[in-house]
Amino acid sequence: MNESERAFIEHACTNLSISYARHVDFKEYDQLTELFEENAQLITGAPLVGKESIRKALHGRTDKLRSRHVLTNIYVEVIDQTHAKGITYLTLYRHIGPESLEAKPILLEGPAAVGHYSDDYILTDTGWCFARRELEFAFQNPGAFTRPKK
Numbered sequence: 605m606n607e608s609e610r611a612f613i614e615h616a617c618t619n620l621s622i623s624y625a626r627h628v629d630f631k632e633y634d635q636l637t638e639l640f641e642e643n644a645q646l647i648t649g650a651p652l653v654g655k656e657s658i659r660k661a662l663h664g665r666t667d668k669l670r671s672r673h674v675l676t677n678i679y680v681e682v683i684d685q686t687h688a689k690g691i692t693y694l695t696l697y698r699h700i701g702p703e704s705l706e707a708k709p710i711l712l713e714g715p716a717a718v719g720h721y722s723d724d725y726i727l728t729d730t731g732w733c734f735a736r737r738e739l740e741f742a743f744q745n746p747g748a749f750t751r752p753k754k
Contacts, residue, residue, distance in 0.1 A: 610682050616732040617680040617725045621692045624737070625673035633662035640734045641726055647738040670704035671716075672697045686727040693720050694739070698748050716748030717741045 620639055627636035637659040646652045652661050673696055680690040698716040719741035726735040 605682070605685060609685070613682045613685075613688055613727075613732070614680040617688050617690055617723070618678050620725065620732060620734060621675055621678055621690070621721065621723070624734075625675055628662075629671050629673055631665075631667075633659065633665075636662060640737075641728050644734050645736045645738075646734075647736075666700065668700055668702060668704045670699050670710065677720075680725070688725040688732075690723045690725065691720050692723065694718065696748075700748075700750060714745065715743075716745050718743040 624636060624639055627633070627639070637655050640646065640655050640658055643654055644658070646658050646661075652658045673694055675692050675694060677693040678690065679692075680688055682688045694717070695715050696717045696719075697712060699710045699712070703710045719739060722736075722738045722740065723734060724736040725732055727733075
């Protein structure tokens with residue numbers, strides 16, 4: 605594999621992380637689900653296996669949740685022409701409550717959590733996708749994760 609091919613793979617996988625954050629923050633759950641291969645795993649709590657399981661869980665999220673995923677230190681290691689792995693640092697801002705339904709800023713005391721995603725990427729017929737994405741928090745504000753009724 606030459607440097608151009610390696611750079612293309614790194615760029616494609618980096619874009620997956622960025623697209624994930626955008627789609628989850630703006631509640632574009634069907635587009636987010638398409639970033640995963642058919643039998644992918646998403647582990648942000650209880651493991652979700654398969655695109656339909658991921659899609660169902662995302663659509664079950666409350667409308668009263670507003671989030672912004674701030675990503676840094678995105679690192680992609682190309683394994684071969686069809687596999688890569690990576691890590692993406694995350695600072696998560698979120699609020700759960702009726703204020704999230706209004707188009708105005710919400711008062712905030714700080715990040716809800718800081719952590720990272722560990723990712724396995726795979727090249728499919730439709731392009732690069734997540735095969736597995738797992739979230740691990742290093743710091744967490746428990747009050748930011750209270751689950752209200754939908």
